[in-house]
Amino acid sequence: MHPVRKRRLLVVVFIVVVSSIGIGLATYALRQNMNLFYTPSQVVAGTVPEDVRIRVGGMVVRDSVMRAAGSLGVSFRLTDGNGELLVHYTGILPDLFAEGQAAVAAGYLRSGPALEADQVLAKHDENYTPPEVVDAMKTGHAARAAREADAQGSSTP
Amino acid sequence: MARKWQWFHRLGSPPGFYRASGYWLPWLAVAAALLLGVGLVWGLVYAPPDARQGNSFRIIYIHVPVSFLALAGYYVMAAAGAVHLIWRMKLADMVMTAAAPLGAALTFLALWSGAVWGKPTWGTYWVWDARITSMLVLLFLYLGMVALRLGFSNREAAGRACAVLALVGTVNIPIIYKSVDWWYSLHQPATIRLTAAPSMHPDMFKPLLVMIVGFYVFYALVLILNTRAEILARERRTGWVRDLAAGRNQR
């Protein structure tokens, strides 16, 4: 390669490398702020700032959703597998909010600890499945569970 | 100079590219129209709805392809910028100029379709999530490229400044890609991965694939159209453009 072009190529590589390092360091320094939400175990461990609006994300614990009679009040627990956090919320939940699915709640932490949420967002996964396939999978699971229960029942005298 | 490079130098000259691309355009236009038409009807009418999201999931057939091209288009623009910086190739500068508004439009569409998809699924149009915010940064990078070009009266200086901005901005592209894996984010991880099967039912995935290929062809079509207009604008005083305008032995 022509020496002048070689020098220009080095300039190009230099620009990309230096800006990568700079922006890499900046995002590393901001890594907590880059997260949209805290996890329930971080809240339980007390590593989360108090008296500021925070977001907590996790799986909605099965059978934990309780709706207040005669109002839009609802409470549920979020889990990340290690810790659980109680959330109180008054308002309309998104369509995709469901037990056993991920959700993000935003609000202020109260003693307990419990989150007094003013916004609840549903987080969905990257899987897309037609309804018939889901039904087929459910029946398949049910059938297998029944078979396994049968097999266990017959093996224990 | 070796003979095998002749075609490259002919194609690399603005009039050579203008002439050659004139033959490609009809094919690209027909292919883009066919692919996008088939993908659209397939995705909107024949693909099954998602079990949890219902029909709002059909926004994926516009959201994912435009997002793909918004990111891939940045690499096209930055590569053209690097070629221009190293070899001072005029055509590369024109391609870089042509890619900026196209990328901005596609990034805007990615953000827009994401917002109207977010409302029925997540419960909000907008959230300052790492993926969405880095995509907004991409939009500003594209718009910055357009603005920077307008800010210079000297074309040489403008080309070099834009190339540097394009190269610096490339850092943002892997951040956008990996943001959903590196940080806790509301946006779901990628459905289509190079290393694994798509986490999507084949009946839903095939129309998506058609749309993605269709958008790649559409991108090539518009990039060439923009580049051709840019060539004419810069070479309007040359003999070959005068011949072209007067309809003298030109295509």
Place this chain on the structure above:
Amino acid sequence: MSPQFHGVAEFLAMGGHGPYVWSAYGVALVVLVWLVVQPLRRRAAILKSVRQVLAREGNR
């Protein structure tokens, strides 16, 4: 493979998500058409102005 909708009304309603789906596709259509039309118009305008220059020079 068969259509997922019975009739146009059901198709437009998109199971209650019509406004979201159609605003995404509508805006996309407008932007994509603009992307194709804009460079074609620019090209035509440049060629027209070059022809005007040629005509002026020819009259001199």
